[in-house]
Amino acid sequence: MADLTLSTDTVPDVAEDGVWLTCIECGEAYPPFEDVIYECAECGGLLEARYDEYATFEDFDGEGVWRYADALPVSGSVTIDEGNTPLYEAPGIAADVDVADLRVKHEGMNPTGSFKDRGMTVGVRVAERLGVDRLVCASTGNTSAALAAYGARSNLETLVLLPAGKVAAGKLAQASLHGATILEVDGNFDDCLDIVAELANMGEAYLLNSLNPFRLEGQKTIGLEMLEQFEADTGDWPDRIVLPVGNAGNTAALHKAFRELVEAGAMDDEEVPALTGVQAEGAAPMVEAIENDYEAVRGWDDVETRATAIRIGKPVNAPKALPAIRETGGTAVAVSDDEITDAQRALAEDGIGVEPASAASVAGLRKLRDEGVVADDEQVVCLTTGHLLKDPDAAAAAGSEPTQVPNDVDGVLDVL
Numbered sequence: 001m002a003d004l005t006l007s008t009d010t011v012p013d014v015a016e017d018g019v020w021l022t023c024i025e026c027g028e029a030y031p032p033f034e035d036v037i038y039e040c041a042e043c044g045g046l047l048e049a050r051y052d053e054y055a056t057f058e059d060f061d062g063e064g065v066w067r068y069a070d071a072l073p074v075s076g077s078v079t080i081d082e083g084n085t086p087l088y089e090a091p092g093i094a095a096d097v098d099v100a101d102l103r104v105k106h107e108g109m110n111p112t113g114s115f116k117d118r119g120m121t122v123g124v125r126v127a128e129r130l131g132v133d134r135l136v137c138a139s140t141g142n143t144s145a146a147l148a149a150y151g152a153r154s155n156l157e158t159l160v161l162l163p164a165g166k167v168a169a170g171k172l173a174q175a176s177l178h179g180a181t182i183l184e185v186d187g188n189f190d191d192c193l194d195i196v197a198e199l200a201n202m203g204e205a206y207l208l209n210s211l212n213p214f215r216l217e218g219q220k221t222i223g224l225e226m227l228e229q230f231e232a233d234t235g236d237w238p239d240r241i242v243l244p245v246g247n248a249g250n251t252a253a254l255h256k257a258f259r260e261l262v263e264a265g266a267m268d269d270e271e272v273p274a275l276t277g278v279q280a281e282g283a284a285p286m287v288e289a290i291e292n293d294y295e296a297v298r299g300w301d302d303v304e305t306r307a308t309a310i311r312i313g314k315p316v317n318a319p320k321a322l323p324a325i326r327e328t329g330g331t332a333v334a335v336s337d338d339e340i341t342d343a344q345r346a347l348a349e350d351g352i353g354v355e356p357a358s359a360a361s362v363a364g365l366r367k368l369r370d371e372g373v374v375a376d377d378e379q380v381v382c383l384t385t386g387h388l389l390k391d392p393d394a395a396a397a398a399g400s401e402p403t404q405v406p407n408d409v410d411g412v413l414d415v416l
């Protein structure tokens with residue numbers, strides 16, 4: 001089992017600017033900015049950034065991701081104003097699910113339309129510091145859109161590998177216009193990730209999927225920002241956060257944000273929100289692991305869902321995300337594609353436009369309320385991860401058909 005204990009008692013010699021990387025499995029420590037490294041050289045375990053001091057709310061200043069600079073491993077320069085996303089009320093859904101408080105944290109309002117921007121502003125800055133000249137990722141779409149934009153911003157060559165025919169139109173258009181080299185692979189996302197990981201280990205390019213621990217440092221800021229906003233609105237912190245799960249980076253990143261606050265003495269253990277993951281039924285290895293109490297996720301070779309962003313069978317961050325769910329008293333649930341589309345419509349009726357994967361959070365909350373797993377006295381935040389316009393085909397299919405009318409006022413009045 002992974003050891004996710006944070007401690008500032010011993011700072012290893014390899015630390016630079018108070019930052020180092022630690023293997024969550026064997027504890028080996030690595031210098032952060034010397035060599036390019038993604039996994040432990042000793043045991044292959046996932047790496048995590050560690051600090052000689054953890055930031056508290058008093059340390060935060062400014063807006064967006066870089067408000068949280070004291071909790072990040074580098075200072076910013078590759079920024080297009082990511083973060084500072086809205087925490088919406090959703091009156092229709094709130095009335096339907098009937099919990100004490102419901103908010104929707106809409107990460108689709110980031111510059112490229114998804115939470116990936118938070119990870120890229122940090123990850124690409126680290127790439128600059130390491131002096132790499134080519135960036136790479138595998139993607140179901142959003143990671144490639146964000147990498148292409150931040151790569152363009154920092155004048156770095158960007159290569160993206162996508163599962164052919166399985167990436168939504170908006171995301172493909174973004175990667176293309178921002179100038180990425182796009183390679184479509186005859187395989188799924190997990191196959192693409194295997195290839196880019198090998199390319200990265202060969203030194204061909206710098207990997208910016210969530211296997212890269214610095215990406216997750218940026219995504220940590222979702223949790224910090226959400227706590228501050230929720231407290232400003234309600235005077236309290238949420239009891240539960242419900243989020244869609246694909247490669248499980250956000251689950252790991254939110255947990256890290258809260259563990260750091262606990263280590264800094266800014267939050268008590270029992271105040272950490274219950275992390276509750278939602279997957280599509282056709283791509284639910286994390287849910288299977290939680291339901292069956294597996295020690296590790298058993299990857300799925302064949303995955304399918306309308307929510308293409310979370311069409312992932314082998315979540316690389318599972319060794320971080322399983323303890324995140326378990327230690328916070330959360331759970332995981334699978335929802336059908338139709339439940340996802342229904343939730344996408346419900347969000348749209350509250351004026352919140354999201355892509356299908358994002359709506360999984362609301363679909364999951366509805367299901368867990370029906371099953372009595374989520375209680376009516378809970379304060380809940382649903383994370384919506386990507387904008388409606390990312391997947392215009394899915395949005396059009398979920399919406400209503402336009403009505404054809406003649407070219408005159410009477411024709412219009414006839415249908416009113």
Ligand SMILES: Cc1ncc(COP(=O)(O)O)c(C=O)c1O
Nearest residue numbers: 245246247248249250309385386
């Ligand atoms: C829109 C959207 N939602 C959710 C996810 C899943 O997030 P994670 O991989 O952090 O679990 C992704 C990508 O993975 C995504 O693009």
Ligand SMILES: N[C@@H](CCOP(=O)(O)O)C(=O)O
Nearest residue numbers: 139140141142143209210247
């Ligand atoms: N949905 C993701 C899948 C890759 O996840 P990552 O967080 O590991 O980059 C995407 O948009 O590609």
